[in-house]
Amino acid sequence: MSADKTKDxxxxxxxxxxDLRLRPALDLMGAVRSVGGGDVxxxxxxxxxxxxxxxxxxxxxxxxxxxxxxxxxxKAGESDAYDALxxxxxxxxxxERCGLIFSNAALHWLGDHEALMPRLAGMLAPGGTLxxxxxxxxxxxxxxxxxxxASEYFPDRVDFEAGPGVMEPARYFxxxxxxxxxxxxxSEYYQVLPAEEDAHPxxxxxESTYARPILEAxxxxxxxxxxxxxxxxxxxxxxxxxxxxxxxxxRRMFFTLTV
Ligand SMILES: C[S@@+](CC[C@H](N)C(=O)[O-])C[C@H]1O[C@@H](n2cnc3c(N)ncnc32)[C@H](O)[C@@H]1O
Numbered sequence: 001m002s003a004d005k006t007k008d009x010x011x012x013x014x015x016x017x018x019d020l021r022l023r024p025a026l027d028l029m030g031a032v033r034s035v036g037g038g039d040v041x042x043x044x045x046x047x048x049x050x051x052x053x054x055x056x057x058x059x060x061x062x063x064x065x066x067x068x069x070x071x072x073x074x075k076a077g078e079s080d081a082y083d084a085l086x087x088x089x090x091x092x093x094x095x096e097r098c099g100l101i102f103s104n105a106a107l108h109w110l111g112d113h114e115a116l117m118p119r120l121a122g123m124l125a126p127g128g129t130l131x132x133x134x135x136x137x138x139x140x141x142x143x144x145x146x147x148x149x150a151s152e153y154f155p156d157r158v159d160f161e162a163g164p165g166v167m168e169p170a171r172y173f174x175x176x177x178x179x180x181x182x183x184x185x186x187s188e189y190y191q192v193l194p195a196e197e198d199a200h201p202x203x204x205x206x207e208s209t210y211a212r213p214i215l216e217a218x219x220x221x222x223x224x225x226x227x228x229x230x231x232x233x234x235x236x237x238x239x240x241x242x243x244x245x246x247x248x249x250x251r252r253m254f255f256t257l258t259v
Pocket of ligand 1: 009025044045046047048050072104105
């Protein structure tokens, strides 16, 4: 798993479900019980959806946003929340004595969590917290069927190893619980997606995130073929209500580590 540095994120497409995506981030922030005496880092800050909330909650700390995507950082810069915005790959990013490393829906895009998570923990000041939320949805139809259909139609075109993913929750426990006070939990959000005129709502939700690397590996005609097949199965997996809305359960894993 690694971020594809050749392709950029699309803040407009990602922001389409802003409120639904914000709620787990606010839940993660609400679980932070301790901050050390250093900067608050919004790691993988994206378009800065959490900037204002982090600034208001952790008054007196510098707020630094870190992200690899120029387009997302440009959007994050439109708010005054951040004291600094750093364009960096999290895999190479280094800091020290951080008060809080807050990472919402970003670290599943990086590989080798066995090395990454302890490395991030090592950047915390005493009393500092690493707070992480990552989707754990890869085996649900919404995500599994993008992979399954793409591998049936275009077996040699997509690098499925490069997609986002997480380890089993117990592995984070064994990896991190010896380093400080560790909490781990999972929530399934029953999201109601609004009706869409020209797409199944679950396709709209996943195409700018999970399915982005898969679709980017294909040409326009191939994308159309894959999308048509995906939409057909989504109609059964997540049926639309009479008003066109869809109930879309989405599982997310959270942990905090305070050193
Ligand atoms: C789903 S968005 C989440 C953004 C933000 N945390 C939020 O909650 O709205 C994931 C972000 O992670 C960033 N990202 C993914 N892999 C990265 C990497 N290796 N280094 C830095 N940023 C990365 C992407 O550029 C994107 O902005």
